[in-house]
Structure formats: structure tokens, C-alpha cells
Amino acid sequence: MAFDSWQAFIEMGGYGFYVWLAFGISFFAIAVLVINGLRARTKLQREFDKEQRRQQRLAQRKKEVS
Amino acid sequence: MTQASSWTAFSTVMRRDLMVVMRRRSDVLNPLLFILMVVSLFPLAVGPGPDILGRIATGVIWVAALLSALLGSERLFRDDFLDGTLEQLTLSPHPLSLLAAAKIVVHWLLSGLPLVILAPICALLLKLPSEAWLTLLATLVAGTPILSAITAIGAALTVSLGRGGALLSLLLLPLFIPLLIFASGAVEAALVGTAAWPQVLLLTGLSLLTLLLAPFAVAAAIRVSVN
Amino acid sequence: MWRWLHPYAKPEVVYRLLGRWLPWVAAAAALTLGAGLVWGLVFAPADYQQGDSYRIIFVHVPTAMLSMSLYVALAISALVGRVWQLKMADWALAAIAPVGATLTFISLATGAIWGKPMWGTWWEWDARLTSQLILLFLYIGVLALYHAFSDNRNGAKAAGILAMVGVINIPIIRYSVEWWNTLHQGATLTVFERPPMANSMLFPLLISILGFGLLAAALIFHRMRNEILRQELRRPWVKNEFGKELNEAERT
Numbered sequence: 001m002a003f004d005s006w007q008a009f010i011e012m013g014g015y016g017f018y019v020w021l022a023f024g025i026s027f028f029a030i031a032v033l034v035i036n037g038l039r040a041r042t043k044l045q046r047e048f049d050k051e052q053r054r055q056q057r058l059a060q061r062k063k064e065v066s
Numbered sequence: 067m068t069q070a071s072s073w074t075a076f077s078t079v080m081r082r083d084l085m086v087v088m089r090r091r092s093d094v095l096n097p098l099l100f101i102l103m104v105v106s107l108f109p110l111a112v113g114p115g116p117d118i119l120g121r122i123a124t125g126v127i128w129v130a131a132l133l134s135a136l137l138g139s140e141r142l143f144r145d146d147f148l149d150g151t152l153e154q155l156t157l158s159p160h161p162l163s164l165l166a167a168a169k170i171v172v173h174w175l176l177s178g179l180p181l182v183i184l185a186p187i188c189a190l191l192l193k194l195p196s197e198a199w200l201t202l203l204a205t206l207v208a209g210t211p212i213l214s215a216i217t218a219i220g221a222a223l224t225v226s227l228g229r230g231g232a233l234l235s236l237l238l239l240p241l242f243i244p245l246l247i248f249a250s251g252a253v254e255a256a257l258v259g260t261a262a263w264p265q266v267l268l269l270t271g272l273s274l275l276t277l278l279l280a281p282f283a284v285a286a287a288i289r290v291s292v293n
Numbered sequence: 294m295w296r297w298l299h300p301y302a303k304p305e306v307v308y309r310l311l312g313r314w315l316p317w318v319a320a321a322a323a324l325t326l327g328a329g330l331v332w333g334l335v336f337a338p339a340d341y342q343q344g345d346s347y348r349i350i351f352v353h354v355p356t357a358m359l360s361m362s363l364y365v366a367l368a369i370s371a372l373v374g375r376v377w378q379l380k381m382a383d384w385a386l387a388a389i390a391p392v393g394a395t396l397t398f399i400s401l402a403t404g405a406i407w408g409k410p411m412w413g414t415w416w417e418w419d420a421r422l423t424s425q426l427i428l429l430f431l432y433i434g435v436l437a438l439y440h441a442f443s444d445n446r447n448g449a450k451a452a453g454i455l456a457m458v459g460v461i462n463i464p465i466i467r468y469s470v471e472w473w474n475t476l477h478q479g480a481t482l483t484v485f486e487r488p489p490m491a492n493s494m495l496f497p498l499l500i501s502i503l504g505f506g507l508l509a510a511a512l513i514f515h516r517m518r519n520e521i522l523r524q525e526l527r528r529p530w531v532k533n534e535f536g537k538e539l540n541e542a543e544r545t
Contacts, residue, residue, distance in 0.1 A: 244469035
């Protein structure tokens with residue numbers, strides 16, 4: 001272990017700001033990418049559900065007519 | 067009906083394009099005026115001292131060249147795309163890359179060549195020391211074909227999109243960076259009195275390579291845009 | 294090879310396969326990335342010259358390496374898409390581009406942040422930072438072109454052509470920027486050129502490189518599945534496959 005205390009770990013030998021800024025930006029960018037992908041998937045799910053309901057309605061209608 | 071040779075097709079496309087442009091003289095003159103305007107803006111912005119102007123002259127002239135190549139890019143395929151000529155070209159029995167090469171040549175004649183002719187005036191306006199003039203001219207002759215070829219690729223990719231302007235510059239400007247670096251490096255070498263020919267040769271080589279490969283990329287891009 | 298590859302070009306097969314791999318790859322990515330970064334941040338010793346600021350390397354180097362190879366992967370999938378007209382290659386292109394662009398951005402940002410304590414300035418026109426910036430521009434161009442087309446298939450084709458043009462240009466750009474940098478260089482910047490690393494720093498670095506690679510793979514798989522669904526949403530196989538997945542997700 002390179003650090004004696006929690007405090008030293010945060011300070012990073014005086015470079016804490018830069019190290020944590022770099023890690024923070026990286027984490028943020030990857031989080032944006034992940035969330036963006038997940039949201040695209042939920043949107044696709046919603047679209048899929050809508051399409052399914054539409055097809056069900058169509059089938060129902062067809063049954064009623066015949 | 068006899069099959070026209072590929073060379074005839076090449077020169078026919080070229081002649082037709084030139085004729086279309088010549089019908090609208092302003093299209094020929096405006097890029098020239100644009101370059102002169104850009105070049106004459108800089109002394110007003112940074113001050114007329116010869117030391118600073120001479121240092122930035124090459125950069126300014128080359129940036130003007132990039133911008134004027136982008137400015138002329140609409141003309142390359144837009145009208146032909148809108149009136150269906152481009153589709154006809156893809157159906158022709160001749161290789162599309164050859165016809166694309168003709169378009170590249172026309173673009174160079176209308177945006178690269180005027181720049182080469184105007185270069186002495188620009189150099190004069192920007193007080194570029196006279197020992198670098200020849201090198202500047204050499205880089206322009208060797209480098210502007212690259213501009214036309216790469217611009218043609220971008221224009222062919224974006225022709226079906228309608229609002230191509232900003233997107234086109236986004237796509238193309240990064241690809242122009244080596245050109246800018248080598249050209250200004252050559253002139254700088256001439257200014258400090260060392261040999262500039264390695265950079266000029268390098269530019270010529272790049273230029274030949276680009277001219278060899280670009281028509282195929284343009285042809286592929288036209289095929290994507292047309293269907 | 295063609296006969297072997299052909300069944301894998303079917304969207305439902307690719308979708309199912311990626312779905313099966315995704316959890317494993319994601320778990321492996323989380324594990325290795327966590328291990329590499331914790332080792333790098335907590336256990337690796339401080340650098341005798343740069344102190345603790347060098348710990349940025351554990352993000353910077355992996356992302357910089359990946360940014361380059363992902364662009365090459367982008368161009369290769371574009372080439373495959375052009376030559377064999379595989380739809381799968383188009384989806385791969387659409388999935389790789391945003392991941393590559395983000396990693397390029399990260400490497401650029403961390404490089405600049407590292408530059409501040411080391412060089413005293415946020416931005417130095419250093420050869421590597423500059424070519425990384427240009428790489429980011431190339432990625433942005435590909436993404437912008439892809440999204441400019443309303444039809445994704447055409448967008449993927451156009452973006453693919455651009456990616457291929459770009460990948461031919463990358464060595465030229467790298468070389469020219471390096472040459473330009475030696476021409477204009479003020480002071481020698483040697484942050485990135487280090488003597489061979491001690492093992493105590495090298496191992497966590499290697500693990501983080503592996504971790505970022507797995508992370509990129511997981512992200513690409515996930516995005517590629519999305520891309521497949523988006524294109525094929527009205528096909529019958531989606532009903533079976535996707536419906537089953539949704540049911541499973543609801544049950545758990």
C-alpha cells in the first residue's frame with residue numbers, strides 16, 4: 001500500500017486535484033456512454049411493445065370482422 | 067453505335083462541366099475574390115508590420131486555399147445530383163472512377179489553378195520575402211490537387227444530404243492537416259535558407275497518391291449517395 | 294471461410310451470440326478494470342520523479358491505445374461491409390464509432406490534465422496530443438456523417454468510406470505532426486517517454502489495458518445489439534427473441 005492514511009490517498013501527494021479530475025472525467029464519459037446505450041435499449045423496448053399491441057389489435061379486429 | 071473510348075468519356079465530362087460553369091461567370095470569379103478578401107483581411111486584423119505578416123503569410127494563403135476549395139465543393143456534384151445527371155453517370159459503361167477524376171480535374175481548374183495564379187499577388191499583399199515565392203508556388207502546384215481530390219470525396223459523400231456545408235468542413239479539414247503542415251514547412255525552410263525541396267517532393271508524392279486513390283473513393287461515395 | 298462465416302451473418306444469430314457473451318464480458322471488464330485501477334491507485338508505489346500524478350497513466354495509456362486500434366477496427370469493418378455487403382459490418386461500425394470517440398476524448402482529457410502539473414500548462418502542442426486531437430476530429434466526422442443520413446444503411450456506407458479514407462490518412466497525419474513538432478519544438482517534453490517501468494507499475498497498467506479493452510468490447514456488444522434491434526424491430530424473429538428476454542427480465 002502506497003498511502004498511510006485515507007487523507008494521503010485523497011491528496012495524492014499534492015496532485016489530488018489532477019488525478020481525481022482525470023479519473024472523474026473518465027468515469028463521467030464512460031457513464032454517459034453506458035447510460036446512452038441503456039436508454040436506447042429501453043426506447044427500443046417501448047417501441048417493440050407498441051408494435052406488439054398494434055399487431056394484437058389488428059388480429060382482434062380481424063377476428064371480429066370475420 | 068460504336069462504344070466511345072474511356073478517354074472520350076473523360077474529356078466529355080470535363081468539357082461539359084467547364085461549359086456549365088462558364089455559363090455562370092460569377093462562379094468562376096467569386097472564389098478568386100474570396101481568396102483576395104481573406105488575404106487582405108489579415109493585415110487589417112494583425113497589423114501591417116512586415117515581420118509578422120511575412121511569418122504568417124504562408125499559413126494565411128493556405129488556409130484561404132482550404133476555404134476556397136470547400137467553397138467550391140457545392141458546385142462539384144450538387145446540380146448534377148439534383149437534375150439526375152449523377153445517376154446517369156453511374157449507369158454509363160465507363161468506370162465511374164474515371165468520370166469522378168474528370169470532376170476532380172474541373173474542380174482543380176476552378177479553385178486550385180486560380181489560387182496558383184493569384185499566389186504572387188497574395189504574397190505581395192502579405193509581404194512574403196521574395197526568396198520564398200518560388201517555393202510557395204511549388205507547394206501550391208503540388209498541393210492543391212490534393213485539396214480538390216479530398217474535397218471531391220467529401221462532396222460526394224454529403225451531396226444527398228442537402229445541408230452539407232458545416233458537415234463537409236467537419237469531415238474534410240482534419241484530412242487537410244498534413245498538407246498544411248508540409249506546405250508551410252517548405253516555405254519556412256525557404257525563408258530560413260535551407261533546402262525546401264524535400265517537403266515539396268513529399269507533397270508531390272502525396273498528391274500523386276491521392277490522385278490515384280481518390281477517384282475510387284469518390285466513385286464509391288457517389289454510388290452511396292445516388293441510391 | 295465463407296461457408297463457415299455465413300450463418301454468423303444472420304442478425305438473429307449475431308444478436309443471440311452477443312447476448313450470450315455480453316454478461317461475461319461485462320463482468321470480466323468490471324473485475325479487471327476494478328483490479329487494475331485499485332492496484333494502480335492504491336498499491337502501486339509513487340513515481341520518483343512525478344510523484345502520485347503519474348497515476349493518471351492507468352487511464353491515459355489504455356484509452357490512448359484503444360482509441361487508435363478502434364479506429365482501425367472501424368475501418369476494417371467498413372471494408373468488410375463494402376466488400377461482402379454484410380449488414381453486420383455496418384452495425385459494427387455504428388457501434389464502434391461512439392465508443393472509440395469517447396475513449397479518444399478520455400485519453401485527450403487525461404493527457405491535458407496530466408500536462409498541467411508536469412508541463413505547467415493544460416494544453417501543449419505536443420505531437421501525441423495533437424494527433425490524438427486530430428483522431429478525435431476524424432471520429433467526430435464519422436459519427437456526424439453517420440447521423441446525418443436519415444437512412445442508417447446509407448449512413449453506415451458513407452461513414453465507412455470516410456473511415457477508410459481516414460485510416461489511410463492516419464499514418465500520414467501522425468508522421469506530419471511529428472515532423473511539425475520537431476520543427477517547432479520549444480522544450481523537450483518527455484512525460485510520455487519513460488524509462489522501462491518497474492514491474493510494480495507495469496502490472497497494474499497491463500491489467501487496466503486489459504480491463505479497458507474488455508469494457509470497450511462490452512460497450513460495443515451492447516450497442517451492436519441495439520443497432521440490430523433498431524433495424525430489425527418488425528421482423529418475426531425479434532418477437533421471439535426480444536419477447537423472451539423481456540419476460541426473463543420481468544421475472545427476475
